[in-house]
Amino acid sequence: MPGTRRVEKRILMDAAALDAALDRMTEALVPLVAGGRSCLVGIQTGGAHVARRLLARMAARGLPAPPLGVLDITLYRDDTFLGLAQPVVRHTDVPFELNGMDVILVDDVLYTGRTIRAALDALVDFGRPRLVRLAVLVDRGLREYPIQADVVGTRCETTAVENVQVEMTEMGNATDRVVIYERESR
Amino acid sequence: MSSARMNHLLGLEGVSREQIQTILDLGREFKAVGQRRIKKVPTLRGITVVLMFIEPSTRTRISFEVAAKRLSAETLAFTASSSSLSKGETLLDTAQNLMAMRPDVIVLRHAYSGAPHFLAKNVHAAVVNAGDGQHEHPTQSLLDMFTMQEKKGSLDGLEVAIVGDIRHSRVALSNMFGLTTMGAKVRVAGPRTMLPPYLDRLGVRVFDRIEPAIEGADVVMMLRIQKERMGKDLFPSDREYARVFGLDETKLRLAKPDAVVMHPGPMNRGVEITPEVADGSRSVILEQVENGVAVRMAVLYLLSAHLVEGA
Numbered sequence A: 001m002p003g004t005r006r007v008e009k010r011i012l013m014d015a016a017a018l019d020a021a022l023d024r025m026t027e028a029l030v031p032l033v034a035g036g037r038s039c040l041v042g043i044q045t046g047g048a049h050v051a052r053r054l055l056a057r058m059a060a061r062g063l064p065a066p067p068l069g070v071l072d073i074t075l076y077r078d079d080t081f082l083g084l085a086q087p088v089v090r091h092t093d094v095p096f097e098l099n100g101m102d103v104i105l106v107d108d109v110l111y112t113g114r115t116i117r118a119a120l121d122a123l124v125d126f127g128r129p130r131l132v133r134l135a136v137l138v139d140r141g142l143r144e145y146p147i148q149a150d151v152v153g154t155r156c157e158t159t160a161v162e163n164v165q166v167e168m169t170e171m172g173n174a175t176d177r178v179v180i181y182e183r184e185s186r
Numbered sequence B: 001m002s003s004a005r006m007n008h009l010l011g012l013e014g015v016s017r018e019q020i021q022t023i024l025d026l027g028r029e030f031k032a033v034g035q036r037r038i039k040k041v042p043t044l045r046g047i048t049v050v051l052m053f054i055e056p057s058t059r060t061r062i063s064f065e066v067a068a069k070r071l072s073a074e075t076l077a078f079t080a081s082s083s084s085l086s087k088g089e090t091l092l093d094t095a096q097n098l099m100a101m102r103p104d105v106i107v108l109r110h111a112y113s114g115a116p117h118f119l120a121k122n123v124h125a126a127v128v129n130a131g132d133g134q135h136e137h138p139t140q141s142l143l144d145m146f147t148m149q150e151k152k153g154s155l156d157g158l159e160v161a162i163v164g165d166i167r168h169s170r171v172a173l174s175n176m177f178g179l180t181t182m183g184a185k186v187r188v189a190g191p192r193t194m195l196p197p198y199l200d201r202l203g204v205r206v207f208d209r210i211e212p213a214i215e216g217a218d219v220v221m222m223l224r225i226q227k228e229r230m231g232k233d234l235f236p237s238d239r240e241y242a243r244v245f246g247l248d249e250t251k252l253r254l255a256k257p258d259a260v261v262m263h264p265g266p267m268n269r270g271v272e273i274t275p276e277v278a279d280g281s282r283s284v285i286l287e288q289v290e291n292g293v294a295v296r297m298a299v300l301y302l303l304s305a306h307l308v309e310g311a
Helices: A015-032 A046-060 A114-124 B017-034 B059-070 B091-099 B115-122 B138-152 B170-181 B197-202 B210-214 B238-245 B285-309
Strands: A004-013 A038-043 A068-071 A102-110 A131-139 A151-155 A162-167 A177-185 B048-053 B074-079 B105-110 B126-132 B159-163 B185-189 B205-207 B219-222 B260-262
Touching (some): A015 A102, A015 A131, A015 A151, A038 A046, A038 A114, A046 A068, A046 A131, A068 A114, A102 A114, A114 A131, A131 A162, B017 B059, B017 B138, B017 B170, B017 B285, B048 B059, B059 B074, B059 B105, B059 B126, B059 B285, B091 B115, B105 B115, B105 B285, B126 B138, B138 B170, B138 B260, B138 B285, B170 B185, B170 B197, B205 B210, B260 B285
Parallel strands (some): A102 A131, A131 A151, B048 B074, B048 B105, B105 B126, B159 B185, B159 B219, B185 B205, B219 B260
Antiparallel strands (some): A004 A177
């Protein structure tokens, strides 16, 4: 955006805190996926990475891992034509039957709720789940839609000029952390 | 990223490698949408696409129509026989009347080269060239390149032979522009009467026999011979054309063992291609049709996204 730049304001979670948050989420997810007819669906791209971390933790605990799908919600957004940058469509892959499943939708940051609204629309195009739960690493508040998460890694208070960024090594970052950036007018 | 933006798609001449790659990459995701149970996404709700086909075409019009509908756009089809153009109205008058319906995208097929460029200058809508005279047919080339990339992994260094009436083929011209931009090595072949004089400026190798053109090729693309040109000054008969320039299994052995055969359709079986080759294991002709919908979705999406963004 011309005239603005982004500065690092504070670190919400370092690697150890992020690790602990993922542990708490795994703990909370275990009873939700116990039924066997469940799956994780990560929202591209951050949510897909978080979902893979959660599955790795379940496997490390010797728990049977539910199948993983990834969902790109670009084609379902309500703001595609409201001044987005070049719209990039990432890969969607739900390689199993969704009908009757317990779906755990996974995202990295829950903010306005619009992404989740779009994800629900995208999801039902693939089938009719028995139920859908939501798991997020960070709930930063400021909801614009009546959407809440069932499993939350951490909650924090933010303002609209802030940007909460989950940075993980598999995204090419040097270390795992969650950073709050602030837009600054020049 | 901003250089991947487009206002119109009038041809592939001058379109950058990055822009073409953006369309091909998007095409992959849109192809996946077409393979789902619900083959439709809500992305272009509220967008109106006018399909203005002033020259007969069934498959291209239907392909664009399916592409627009899968994106939830409204479509308005407008064909030569049903239009006032047959009553003498000019293209500009027709277009201005259409503008009253506030279309966002106009897809134009026209017998005159340059008609889409003229339209683009005179209307406030994104214009897509769906074939203009003997000039360009960019979405056909995009679907051809998409199919080649899907089959061969990369277009870079790919040996592509285009055989037939090069002079009158808008498919050939768009492919020569697009493929050379993407780093493919293009050979063209046809009877001398069907080879235009400007080929040396397009960076392609030219042959007046089919055999050397398809030798070692990764892709053999056969063009449709327009039968109305037969028996005139260009070529004596379709039987002679089939013998000298038609693709049969014997000639196809000259290409690489894993070469694929393409044709933009509609085919003249027994003229430019034998039924054995057209229906054989190396033919990807029907996949081209499926891929056409996917790349046209990508084009409509990119043009509409930019249009409303307004800039």
